[in-house]
Amino acid sequence: MDAAGWDERYRGSELVWKAGPNRFVEEGLAGLSPSGRAVDLAAGEGRNAVWPAEHGWEVDAVDFSAVALRKAERLAAERGVRLRTVHADLTVWTPPNTPYDLALITYLHLPWPEMAQVLSKAAGCVRSGGTLLLVGHDAANPEQGHGGPQDARVLYGAELWRPHADILRAETVGRAVTDTEGGSRTALDALVRAVRK
Ligand SMILES: C[S@@+](CC[C@H](N)C(=O)[O-])C[C@H]1O[C@@H](n2cnc3c(N)ncnc32)[C@H](O)[C@@H]1O
Numbered sequence: 001m002d003a004a005g006w007d008e009r010y011r012g013s014e015l016v017w018k019a020g021p022n023r024f025v026e027e028g029l030a031g032l033s034p035s036g037r038a039v040d041l042a043a044g045e046g047r048n049a050v051w052p053a054e055h056g057w058e059v060d061a062v063d064f065s066a067v068a069l070r071k072a073e074r075l076a077a078e079r080g081v082r083l084r085t086v087h088a089d090l091t092v093w094t095p096p097n098t099p100y101d102l103a104l105i106t107y108l109h110l111p112w113p114e115m116a117q118v119l120s121k122a123a124g125c126v127r128s129g130g131t132l133l134l135v136g137h138d139a140a141n142p143e144q145g146h147g148g149p150q151d152a153r154v155l156y157g158a159e160l161w162r163p164h165a166d167i168l169r170a171e172t173v174g175r176a177v178t179d180t181e182g183g184s185r186t187a188l189d190a191l192v193r194a195v196r197k
Contacts (some may be wrong), residue, residue, distance in 0.1 A: 021050075
């Protein structure tokens with residue numbers, strides 16, 4: 001979907017995603033010392049950017065939907081924190097010169113080679129020793145999980161970060177989805193946590 005399509009999806013006053021952070025982001029960042037600069041790539045309405053900001057990180061939130069970023073700013077203001085929002089298409093985004101300590105990507109699913117470009121930029125914009133955290137719909141999700149993109153060509157694994165980072169964790173994890181018509185279901189997510197070499 002292009003930026004106009006995402007703007008349309010985000011246009012209502014309600015949040016499309018929840019206000020609270022994704023549980024794997026919360027768990028993944030809980031053990032890190034919150035003293036640095038973080039970037040949330042494809043931040044959407046900011047649920048995963050606001051949470052680290054509340055925990056002491058200085059956070060940049062990048063997305064190509066201006067409507068989503070306005071909602072992210074509103075969410076941050078409601079929580080009494082600041083986000084620096086950056087309106088940019090990640091496929092052509094140039095990271096700042098000062099490297100980040102942490103890069104997050106959650107549920108961004110682009111076709112190749114755009115996704116490869118973004119993952120490579122994410123690795124490149126983090127300092128040596130910094131953290132990379134990727135959460136997305138797992139390749140097994142269409143068959144065995146729930147929701148998310150059904151096209152296996154936009155799903156991915158940890159291998160793209162291997163040349164740049166030491167992979168600490170790369171696995172398929174279950175996430176309970178309770179608000180479905182058929183009751184509670186389990187979505188399968190890909191979770192990758194890595195340290196930049
Ligand atoms: C499924 S949403 C996930 C939002 C957020 N990461 C979260 O988990 O709540 C995907 C997001 O990716 C953004 N996006 C998709 N393609 C993009 C691109 N090329 N550049 C920047 N943002 C993009 C969309 O605007 C949307 O906000």
